[in-house]
Amino acid sequence: MDDFRGLLAKVGNGETLDIDEAERAFDIMTSGNATPAQMGAFLMGLKVRGETAQELAGGSRALRAKVLRVRAPEGAIDIVGTGGDHHGTYNVSSCSAFVVAGAGD
Known part of the structure; x- marks a missing residue:
């Protein structure tokens, strides 16, 4: 957790993180190794200062490393979205x- 405290302090001081530091933070x-308060402070620090491309890339790299790969049959499609487009659309x-299931083979 000391590693995260250092990264949090850096963001709190308005400094930017390089891609490796951002990946480590995320x-x-x-991994459950930061408190909710620390995570909130870290993310708010990024938001207030403005995230850099390196920080976004590092965060993305960390999250993608934890993705659960799903084996899908040939021809399978993904129709699920998050519904969070902020345009008032209906998910x-x-x-x-x-509808797709009812269409048959």
Whole structure:
């Protein structure tokens, strides 16, 4: 956790993280090795200062390393979205799954 405290202090001082530091910070957070208060402070520090491309890339790299790879049959498609487009649209992922399933082979 000391490693994260150093990264948090750096962000708190308005300094930027390089890609490896950002990856480490996001790895620590997603591994359960930072408190909720530390994570909130870290993310708010990035937001207030403005995230750099290196920080976003490092965070992305850490998150992608934890992705659960799914084996899907040939021809499978992904129809699920998050519904978080902030445009007031209606998320129809579940409904579209029923429509596709009803279409048959």
